[in-house]
Amino acid sequence: MSTNQFHLRRACMEDAPAVTECVHNAFRHYIERIGREPGPMRMDYAYEIREHQVWVVEQNGRVIGALVMCIKEEGFLLDVIAVEPFHQGTGVGRLMLEFAEAEAQRQGFDSIYLYTHEKMTENQALYKIIGYVEYDRRFEAGLARVYMRKQLKQKG
Numbered sequence: 001m002s003t004n005q006f007h008l009r010r011a012c013m014e015d016a017p018a019v020t021e022c023v024h025n026a027f028r029h030y031i032e033r034i035g036r037e038p039g040p041m042r043m044d045y046a047y048e049i050r051e052h053q054v055w056v057v058e059q060n061g062r063v064i065g066a067l068v069m070c071i072k073e074e075g076f077l078l079d080v081i082a083v084e085p086f087h088q089g090t091g092v093g094r095l096m097l098e099f100a101e102a103e104a105q106r107q108g109f110d111s112i113y114l115y116t117h118e119k120m121t122e123n124q125a126l127y128k129i130i131g132y133v134e135y136d137r138r139f140e141a142g143l144a145r146v147y148m149r150k151q152l153k154q155k156g
Contacts, residue, residue, distance in 0.1 A: 006092060008099060011054040011066070016046040018063035019056060026082035034119050039143055040080045043068075052079070055099065057092050065092040069100055075149075076104035078114040097130065105152050113149040124148070 011019060023045070027038045048054050048068050057065030064087045068080035078100045083092045104112040116123040118137065124146055128134075132148035139145070 005059055006064075006095060007058045008055055008095060009058065011049045011056045013046060013049055015054075015056055015063060016049055019045040019049070019054065019066045022056075022063050022066045022084055023080060023082040025084050026088075029085075030117070030120060034117050034143070036142070038117060038120075039141060040068075040082065043080070048080075053103070055096070057083075057095060059087070065096055067096040067100060069103060071107070074113060076107065076109040076112045078112055081114075101150070101152055109152070110154070111149050111151050113147060115145040115147045118144040118146050 023040050023043070027041050030038050031041075045054070045066075045068075052068055052070040055067040055069075056063045057067075064084045066080065066082045067078075070077050070079055078097075081093060081096050081100070083096075101112055113135075114127065114132070115138075116127070124134070127148050127150075130150070132150045134146055134148050136147040137145065138147065
């Protein structure tokens with residue numbers, strides 16, 4: 001899937017280092033705010049590519065965005081969405097969010113959920129604007145998380 005100068009494609013094992021770098025660049029600025037590395041910075045992206053649905057956005061052959069989705073007991077999880085800082089605000093994140101929602105629907109889900117750290121308030125505000133509603137707060141893996149869900153429009 002391509003739009004403008006961006007190309008969205010399924011990640012392959014060779015993408016694991018680039019996905020890791022993208023995620024680290026996107027989340028690094030939160031370390032000071034939350035007092036430790038955010039959860040996405042601690043993930044093994046080779047494992048994620050092997051076991052879950054990982055997609056990348058490329059520009060000129062370089063990974064500038066990464067998306068990790070998986071199916072859990074609670075439904076279709078948008079686990080990680082990361083955009084290289086230089087490309088934030090250019091539509092890469094929107095492309096991945098819209099794709100994740102379409103994938104959830106394509107795979108038979110009527111909603112999609114995610115979680116973010118409670119101190120990542122700008123993320124929570126963005127998610128609320130695009131239709132996500134907070135439904136829980138949990139302390140997991142040493143992190144205070146805000147869970148949000150979005151109902152998806154029914155097809156037809």
